[in-house]
Amino acid sequence: MEVSCLEPCVQLKLSREELENIVDKAKDWALMHGISMRSKVSFNKNQVQVLPFTLLPSSFPKKHFEKVKNIQVLLNELIHKVAHNNDFLIKSLKSTIGADSFTAKLFNIYETVYKEGFNQTLSLGLFRSDYMLHENQIKQVELNTIASSFGGIVTIISQYHKYILSELGYTDKIKNIPENNPINGLCKGLTYAWKLYDNKKAVILFVVESITYNICDQRFHEFEISKINPDIKVIRKSLKDLVSEARLGPNKQLIVGDLEVSVVYFRSGYEVEAYPTEQEWEIRLLIERSKAIKCPSIQYHLAGTKKVQQSLAYSNALNVFLKNDNIIKQIQEIFAGLYSLEFNNETESVIDNAISHPKKYVLKPQREGGGNNVYDKDIKLRLESMRNSEERTAWILMDRFYPPVQKNYIVCARNEPFEDNHLHFSNVVSELGMYGVIIGNHDNVIYNEEVGHILRTKPSNENEGGIAAGIGAIDSPYLIS
Ligand code: ADP
Ligand code: MG
Numbered sequence: 001m002e003v004s005c006l007e008p009c010v011q012l013k014l015s016r017e018e019l020e021n022i023v024d025k026a027k028d029w030a031l032m033h034g035i036s037m038r039s040k041v042s043f044n045k046n047q048v049q050v051l052p053f054t055l056l057p058s059s060f061p062k063k064h065f066e067k068v069k070n071i072q073v074l075l076n077e078l079i080h081k082v083a084h085n086n087d088f089l090i091k092s093l094k095s096t097i098g099a100d101s102f103t104a105k106l107f108n109i110y111e112t113v114y115k116e117g118f119n120q121t122l123s124l125g126l127f128r129s130d131y132m133l134h135e136n137q138i139k140q141v142e143l144n145t146i147a148s149s150f151g152g153i154v155t156i157i158s159q160y161h162k163y164i165l166s167e168l169g170y171t172d173k174i175k176n177i178p179e180n181n182p183i184n185g186l187c188k189g190l191t192y193a194w195k196l197y198d199n200k201k202a203v204i205l206f207v208v209e210s211i212t213y214n215i216c217d218q219r220f221h222e223f224e225i226s227k228i229n230p231d232i233k234v235i236r237k238s239l240k241d242l243v244s245e246a247r248l249g250p251n252k253q254l255i256v257g258d259l260e261v262s263v264v265y266f267r268s269g270y271e272v273e274a275y276p277t278e279q280e281w282e283i284r285l286l287i288e289r290s291k292a293i294k295c296p297s298i299q300y301h302l303a304g305t306k307k308v309q310q311s312l313a314y315s316n317a318l319n320v321f322l323k324n325d326n327i328i329k330q331i332q333e334i335f336a337g338l339y340s341l342e343f344n345n346e347t348e349s350v351i352d353n354a355i356s357h358p359k360k361y362v363l364k365p366q367r368e369g370g371g372n373n374v375y376d377k378d379i380k381l382r383l384e385s386m387r388n389s390e391e392r393t394a395w396i397l398m399d400r401f402y403p404p405v406q407k408n409y410i411v412c413a414r415n416e417p418f419e420d421n422h423l424h425f426s427n428v429v430s431e432l433g434m435y436g437v438i439i440g441n442h443d444n445v446i447y448n449e450e451v452g453h454i455l456r457t458k459p460s461n462e463n464e465g466g467i468a469a470g471i472g473a474i475d476s477p478y479l480i481s
Helices: 016-033 062-083 086-099 101-116 151-167 171-176 182-197 215-228 239-245 278-289 298-303 306-312 325-334 345-356 377-386 390-394
Strands: 058-061 123-134 137-144 203-207 234-237 246-248 254-256 259-266 293-295 338-340 361-364 396-399 406-408 426-440 445-459 473-475 477-480
Touching: 016 151, 058 062, 058 406, 058 426, 058 445, 062 086, 062 123, 062 137, 062 298, 062 306, 062 325, 062 426, 062 445, 062 477, 086 101, 086 298, 086 306, 086 390, 101 278, 101 298, 123 182, 123 293, 123 298, 137 306, 137 325, 151 171, 151 182, 151 215, 151 445, 151 473, 171 477, 182 215, 182 259, 182 293, 182 426, 182 445, 203 215, 203 254, 215 234, 234 239, 239 246, 239 278, 246 278, 293 298, 306 338, 306 396, 338 345, 345 377, 345 396, 361 377, 377 390
Parallel strands: 058 477, 203 234, 203 259, 259 293
Antiparallel strands: 123 137, 123 426, 246 254, 254 259, 338 396, 361 396, 406 426, 426 445, 445 473
């Protein structure tokens, strides 16, 4: 596979000692401004360590950046419509729920509340659509509808990259780092939903993991909410906590302890581990039954599955939701080839091709949060082993992207796998994300905004760049023509 290259924003001519000094300063800046996380190796509530970040911003073509920035509100609306189209959700997910018990559990909750009638018709979406460059085009990796992370930290990292460019003597280059304030945009969504709920005493509930490593990012949301409206109280609970603490009030209010909840913001609940027993599933159902505004509601959650993404890439699928040909064309342009593994003749030839040319594809299950996809020769092995089994319908195949390579330094804490990368101007690739906020019900969209971006960068030889896993790094785009 031929891979193209991008020029880095600057070529540093520093001795090893000078580089060490600038990295030390960068780390202190990062720690002092919250570009941090808790250590997975030695968890301690009293300590954070630097979250992996790039020393310099990474080059990114302006025209592609602007294209997906402009398209975000269209994607928000598309996903909103998909989430409110019962027939489409059933049709897309039917075979998958037969093969994947996790998606089936989510779908059962959806069907239950759909049949009962939603006690809260509004949904809040804090979405993030992710992209990679491939053969001089920009293509969508996936669209997250649940727990879209790092909105807080990326707001800070663009300030850091401006600082470091000036520190290194390149103030003239700062103008190429675009303004970015997703934390404010995302929290405006949360506070607007709180206002729509119309009870000044009601709190916003963050549903979190029992142990949170990515604490800084989540707290940035909490602190920003307080900045926007100091009267709004935020509480944090795991699904496990809610098993004993949550109940429904007489008017379907969600009550936690003695507090009424206006908005439920899920930063957990997309992963199998969040539901160790049936009780956590019961709590998810109770939340969906309540009249609290959910971010995401169960229908938004399902609309963000990879299977739905694949269904939308079928030719003519978008015509169900969008009437304007120009908009349909713009959205179709960012879709990659996506393939169902349902049982039919068309699928068999895609499977044959993926077994012969695994590097052309990524094999994806219905999971979120990184580390679940299958690459390279494992695709062949996995496809061969499940070819004749129902199991394969839980997966999709996707064309694999090979984004352009450039050089950067990845800085991370001493105990991370790439701790020496900051010394090497090494080959990296980037993934751009655009944040979007939407609020609406079946009939109306009442709020729809694009609110900022994220760049995540990883060593070019890694399949995935999980930030919390210490492989990927938080970055800022340095726009080039
Ligand atoms: P998750 O829900 O686990 O985040 P993604 O679809 O975003 O799933 O995949 C995780 C990571 O795998 C991405 O961030 C990207 O690094 C890599 N990846 C996913 N799809 C592709 C693709 N089509 N081509 C190349 N890399 C991909
Ligand atoms: Mg992802």
